[in-house]
Amino acid sequence: MTTDHIAVNSKQIEQFLTFELANEVYGVEILKVQEIRGWEAVRVIPNAPSFIKGVLNLRGSVIPIVDLRERFSLEHCDYTQKTVVIVLCVKRHRAETFVMGIVADAVSDVLDIKLSEIKKAPNFGSQLDTRYMRGMHVYKKNMIMLLDVDKLLNPDELDDIETISDSVSDYDELL
Amino acid sequence: MKMNMPVTNNEVVMKAGTILVTRTDLKGVITFANDAFIDISGYSRAELIGSPHNIVRHPDMLSVVYEEMWNTIKKGNPWHGVVKNRTKAGDFYWVSANAMPHLENGVSIGYISVRHAPSRMDIKEAEQLYHNVVTHQAKLHSTGVTAFFKKIKEISLGKKLALASVLLAAPNVFLMSEFLNSADYGWLSIVAAFTVLGGLIVLKVSNETHQLVTLSISELQKLSANKFSAPPNLRRDDQFGDLFRTIYGTSIKVGSDLGHLNQDAADALRIISGLENVQSSVLITNADLDIIFVNQSAKTLFSKVESDVKKLLPNFRADKLLGSNIDVFHKNPEYQRQLLDNLVDSANYNLDLAGHLFQIIVKPVISADGSRIGYIAEWLDRTQENKIEREIEHLVNSIRFGDLSARIHLGDKEGFTKSLSININGLTDMIESVFVDINAIIQKMADGDLTGNILTDYQGIYAQCKDNINEAITKINQFIQQIRESANFVNNASQEIASGNNNLSHRVEQQAASLEETAASMQELASIVKSNAANTQHASQVVQSTAKLAEKGGDVVKSAIAAMQEINESSSRIAEIIGVIDDIAFQTNLLALNASVEAARAGEQGRGFSVVATEVRNLAQRSAIAAAQSNELIQTSVQKVRSGTAFVNETGAALIEIVDSIIKVGEIVSHITNSSNEQSAGISQVNQAVTQMDDITQQNAALAEEAAANSMAMSEQSAKMTQFISVFKVSDKSSLWVARPDDSAPLKTVVKPKRAALVQSYPTHNSDDWEEF
Structure with missing residues (x-):
């Protein structure tokens, strides 16, 4: 999807999958979501960055699992039965995609949000990296932070993570 | 002439070796007679001393003998004769008498007579001579031709020599006159020379002889005068040398004897002088109990008691004791004599002489030949001693029977007895004081008064007794107080x-x-x-x-x-x-x-x-x-x-x-x-x-x-x-422990008058006791 698409279809509605992270609600585009899974043990990768919990065998392909709490420097918490892994399909430059999982405390809902109701993310200056924020949506007095999945990880991190994941093409083959 | 009568025919024979010595003054009064003389004469010394010497003359002796004696000795010559003497009892004894003047510094101060025992031959010759003289058959002195020859015989040696020289020189003078006449000068000169030579020799010999004789005489005179000196020459070889040596030997012997005599005399003098001055009263008698020595102490003693003794023995005279017989002390002299005759060693007699008690210590004096030559008696006046003994005995008896008031009277005491009496009185005072104090305190205690204390100062056991009584009273005081409480x-x-x-x-x-x-x-x-x-x-x-x-x-x-x-x-x-x-x-x-x-x-x-x-x-x-x-x-x-x-x-x-x-x-x-x-x-x-x-x-x-x-x-x-306890009078506690000094004065005044009264009453009390004795 592009900004042009949004401009043409200003009254269009997009579906977002919301999840909880440290009692706050975050949202991702549902079309970026490939699958939602319950938490299961991962294969730990030695010498990996701390926010990468490991890799998971997803029906034959190896996908990296990122803990968003660690990524967003939130406080750490134990994984429960409600802990879920949201498998995302991330677009890279060169229009390549690869799959990775993020760990959320729980999934909340699937929301239909009008694009016009998405508030822009506040600008905190260049020193703070807010590129992963797509915007804020107020829903039932809750503020839902909508995340840009493609910019969730910066390029170096993506480079690191790419080495341990399969290519999108493989994923497509799998589909 | 003194005739001593009566006489007997009893002869008292002198013992050989006995020497009778008397001395008289120039008038013939006896100033000394030795014991032997006194013994044989039968007179006492007192009778002899001061009497004329003729007191011992026997009527048989011829007065011419005495005339001759007096003539001789008055000339200064010694006289010898065998003389018959009479004893006091009328017996006779023969002596070989020698009389000579007693010279002092060449002056005659009296006469000495020394008599030895004569041999029977001498006595016979003397009896014969005196008989012949009485019967005029002989004379004591030769007369007539006998006297002439005697005179010639006894002319001096010088005269004899001169006579001999003249008799010898006469023929020579004759011969020389013959030679002169014949002018034979040669012979004359020879004869003259020999005559002169012989005359000179005779003169020399006679001179020398005369000198030597004179020397001998002077030596002998010196000897007789007790002056000793070395003779001129003892080394002569002739007869004069022998004479000098004999004289010198004699003088040495006499000097030695004299020395001994002087020594003895000095010893005797010392003893006599010592005896004279000893405190003991000493009498010495001869064998006949005549008193021959009274020392000063004895004189004092006897003169002190004379007045008392005279009451009993009227003849007693203290100043006439010397020479008198000890019989004057005794009423029964025979008994005393018998006692003394049997005495061989010293003996004690107690003699009560007119109230004076004497203790007499008598010891016979035995001469070297064992004969009894006298007695020495020491008289102790024990009157005072006896008195003090009795007084002390009385005092002690009084004390023994609890009478402490008696005292020894001090008025008639002297010296040791006085100090002894004072001490004994002091002792009695002390004992009396002690008992008076104790009695007073016990009396007070008996009356229930326990306030008193003995305050007089005592010593020794008295002080202990006093302290103990005081302490006892103190204790009783405490007890009574405690009992009372x-x-x-x-x-x-x-x-x-x-x-x-x-x-x-x-x-x-x-x-x-x-x-x-x-x-x-x-x-x-x-x-x-x-x-x-x-x-x-x-x-x-x-x-x-x-x-x-x-x-x-x-x-x-x-x-x-x-x-x-x-x-x-x-x-x-x-x-x-x-x-x-x-x-x-x-x-x-x-x-x-x-x-x-x-x-x-x-x-x-x-x-x-x-x-x-x-x-x-x-x-x-x-x-x-x-x-x-x-x-x-x-x-x-x-x-x-x-x-x-x-x-x-x-x-x-x-x-x-x-x-x-x-x-x-x-x-x-x-x-x-x-x-x-x-x-x-x-x-x-x-x-x-x-x-x-x-x-x-x-x-x-x-x-x-x-x-x-x-x-x-x-x-x-x-x-x-x-109530009973209150009978006891108790002093307060403070006075129990400390005897206050001011308390002592009143107590003493209480005690003292009592004692004074006792002492004052003492003399009469005492005299009563003496009468009991």
Whole structure:
């Protein structure tokens, strides 16, 4: 999807999958979501960055699992039965995609949000990296932070993570 | 001429070696006679000394002999003759008499007569001569031709030599005149020369002879005058040398004898002088008991007692003792003489001479040849000594029989006896003072006055005695004071006891009444205890049934606990099931979400599917919420069951405790039952005891009354005791320990007058005692 698409279809509605992270609600585009899974043990990768919990065998392909709490420097918490892994399909430059999982405390809902109701993310200056924020949506007095999945990880991190994941093409083959 | 009559024909023969010596003054009065002379003459020394020497003349002796003697000695020549003397008794004795003048410094101061024992031949010749003279057949001195020849014979040597020279020279003168006439000068000169030579030799010899004779005479005169000097020449070889040597030997012998004599005389003088000055009174007598020596002390002694002795012996004269016989001291002289004759060693006699007591120590004086030549007597005037002895004896007797007032009179005492008497009086004073002090203090004590002390200063055992008495008084003082305090205390105490006993008596009566009440109460108590015992038995039964019920309750609780356990288990299972439901709801939600994702991906085609997925997701969420609520309820139920279980458990435990407690209560109740029974028995014993106590209390009451009476009596007794003790006068405590100096003065004045009075009364008392003696 592009900004042009949004401009043409200003009254269009997009579906977002919301999840909880440290009692706050975050949202991702549902079309970026490939699958939602319950938490299961991962294969730990030695010498990996701390926010990468490991890799998971997803029906034959190896996908990296990122803990968003660690990524967003939130406080750490134990994984429960409600802990879920949201498998995302991330677009890279060169229009390549690869799959990775993020760990959320729980999934909340699937929301239909009008694009016009998405508030822009506040600008905190260049020193703070807010590129992963797509915007804020107020829903039932809750503020839902909508995340840009493609910019969730910066390029170096993506480079690191790419080495341990399969290519999108493989994923497509799998589909 | 003195005629001493009568005479006898008894001859007293002189012992050979006896020498009779007398000295007279120029008038023939005897100034000295030796013992031998006195002995043979029969006169006493006193009779002889001062008498004319002719006191011993025998009537048979011719006066011409004495004339001749006097003529001779008055010329300064010695005289010798055999003389017959008369003793006092009229007997006669022959002596070979030598008389000569007694020269001192060449001047005659008297005459010395020395007599030896004559041989019988001499006596015969003398008797014959005197007989012849009496019968005129002979004369004492030759006359006529005999006298002429005697004169010629006795002319001096010088004259004889001169005569001889003249007789020898006469023929030579004649011969020389012949030669002169014949002018034969040669012969003349020869004869003249020889004559002159011979004359000179004769002159020389005669001169020398004369000188030597004169020298010899002067030497001999010196000898007779006790002047000794070395003779001119002892080394001559001729007869003169022999003469000088003989004279010198004689002079040495005489000098030696004289030295001995002088030595003896000096010794004797010393002894005499010593005896003269000794303090003892010494008398020396000769063998006839004539007093020949009285020393100064004896003179003083006898002159002191003379007046007293004269009363008894009128002839006694102290200044005439020397020369008198000791018979003057004795009324019965024969007895004394006999005593003295038998005396061989010193002896003590006591002589009471007109009230004067003498102790006489007599010792015979034995000469070297063993004959008794006198006696020496030492007189001790023991009158004073005896007196003081008697006085001391009297004093000691008085002291022995407790009369301490006697004293020795000091007026007639001197020297040692006085100091002795003073000391003895001092001793008696001291003893009297001690006893007076002790007596006074004991008297005071007897009168109950304990305030006194002995204050006089004493020494030694007296001081100890004094200190001990003072301490005893002090102690008695303390005792009396303590007894007095004690008596007062006892008095007060006994009165208190009396009142106390009265109170006691009343109380004992009250006690008796109380005891009766107590006995009644005890009876009631006994019945109460019995009913208690019955009640406790009932309680015991109740408790037992209660215990059974409680046990049943326990069982019920146990089954309740089991049921609760089952409920709990069921709840757990329900919870598990709910969990499964919840899980299914979760999975369903996830599936629904994935379906939504798929629907979204399908776009418009998936719109209907999306709605279904949303519905499914809603259902799943509702299931999840219901499961969560069910889970909550179940959890609450489980919780409540758990708490219920805990309560039931507690109840069970409580029931068990209740059962235990009930059992204990049962035991206690049975104990109480037993105790009640025992109490019942105990109370009956107590009842008995109370009855006995009642009896005893009755006795106590009687005793208390008795005690009250006795304590009253004791009180009276102690009052009496206090009264008795008050008889003793006690000094206050401060004066008990320290004898105050100012106290001593009055006490001394009390003691002293008494003693003075005793001393004043002493002389008359004393004289009485003397009369008893």
